[in-house]
Amino acid sequence: MADPFFTPISGFDLPRFAGIPSFMRLPHVGLDHARIGEVEIGLIGVPWDAGTTNRPGPRHGPRQLRDMSTMIRAQNDATGIRPFEARNCADLGDVGPNPADLMDSLTRITAFYDKVKAHGIKPLTAGGDHLTTLPVLRAMAKDGPLGMIHFDSHTDLFHSYFDGRMYTHGTPFRRAVEEGLLDPKRVVQIGIRGTAYDSEDRDFADSVGIRVIPIGEFHARGVEDVMAEAREIAGTGDTYVSYDIDFVDPAFAPGTGTPEVGGPNSYQALQVVRELQGVHIVGADLVEVSPPFDQSGNTAYLAASIMFELLCVMV
Ligand code: MN
Ligand code: MN
Numbered sequence: 237m238a239d240p241f242f243t244p245i246s247g248f249d250l251p252r253f254a255g256i257p258s259f260m261r262l263p264h265v266g267l268d269h270a271r272i273g274e275v276e277i278g279l280i281g282v283p284w285d286a287g288t289t290n291r292p293g294p295r296h297g298p299r300q301l302r303d304m305s306t307m308i309r310a311q312n313d314a315t316g317i318r319p320f321e322a323r324n325c326a327d328l329g330d331v332g333p334n335p336a337d338l339m340d341s342l343t344r345i346t347a348f349y350d351k352v353k354a355h356g357i358k359p360l361t362a363g364g365d366h367l368t369t370l371p372v373l374r375a376m377a378k379d380g381p382l383g384m385i386h387f388d389s390h391t392d393l394f395h396s397y398f399d400g401r402m403y404t405h406g407t408p409f410r411r412a413v414e415e416g417l418l419d420p421k422r423v424v425q426i427g428i429r430g431t432a433y434d435s436e437d438r439d440f441a442d443s444v445g446i447r448v449i450p451i452g453e454f455h456a457r458g459v460e461d462v463m464a465e466a467r468e469i470a471g472t473g474d475t476y477v478s479y480d481i482d483f484v485d486p487a488f489a490p491g492t493g494t495p496e497v498g499g500p501n502s503y504q505a506l507q508v509v510r511e512l513q514g515v516h517i518v519g520a521d522l523v524e525v526s527p528p529f530d531q532s533g534n535t536a537y538l539a540a541s542i543m544f545e546l547l548c549v550m551v
Pocket of ligand 2: 389390480482483494
């Protein structure tokens with residue numbers, strides 16, 4: 237029996253367009269809340285885009301995702317999973333970044349997730365640009381390197397950008413491998429495409445044993461076959477799931493900074509997550525939703541739906 241405190245507000249009690257929007261209408265339980273110790277999965281916003289190199293805006297993502305996530309109901313239509321009954325879920329609020337200091341923001345984000353991990357809470361994060369994942373991994377990988385299943389148009393494995401900038405949304409997983417946060421042999425990157433400056437990122441992936449599945453191979457093999465390989469690569473160990481909304485074709489998710497055409501549709505975007513059942517997921521994120529480029533709100537609604545699918549495979 238689910239604890240009423242951790243049950244989202246039903247649309248039968250208060251219409252879904254009414255009320256203060258928290259993630260999926262869950263209770264807001266900050267880190268100093270009396271019941272923080274009972275939370276099992278924490279939904280967290282990181283409104284930060286200091287790593288963005290082109291079109292900005294993901295700092296506005298969490299607020300927009302909270303709003304659109306009020307559309308989510310209790311039960312998964314494809315799997316029947318009712319995540320809010322399976323685990324105590326709560327909205328832990330936002331991590332407050334320092335908008336004037338990237339390095340300080342990295343420290344603040346890791347400090348927040350250190351506390352989340354200390355409470356034994358699995359985080360489901362709404363970004364923020366993709367640099368957000370690095371300080372999260374610094375906290376989550378304290379006990380040893382993690383595997384990772386990564387959906388994206390881009391590898392985010394570049395060494396640096398412009399005048400040697402080491403911390404951008406194009407570099408988080410290069411840093412994570414260098415820092416020993418990820419076990420590259422247990423990392424798979426799915427959906428990679430688009431024009432490139434060069435192949436430096438792919439050469440690095442090859443050199444450390446990261447498996448890259450380009451979009452052509454994804455379309456040729458299909459979701460089930462690709463995801464069976466992804467599950468095999470992640471194995472039975474602790475695994476993080478990082479989902480960049482630009483994995484999805486911009487016809488379905490235009491509201492992002494660096495869209496790339498030729499991607500999966502919105503059904504496939506959900507299907508790949510459903511195929512994660514059985515993976516030992518210790519945390520997940522959904523990043524790079526940029527409301528200023530999301531005229532219809534469809535990107536944020538798809539992203540909120542992907543977060544619900546992630547929640548369903550985390551419980
Ligand atoms: Mn990315
Ligand atoms: Mn990307």
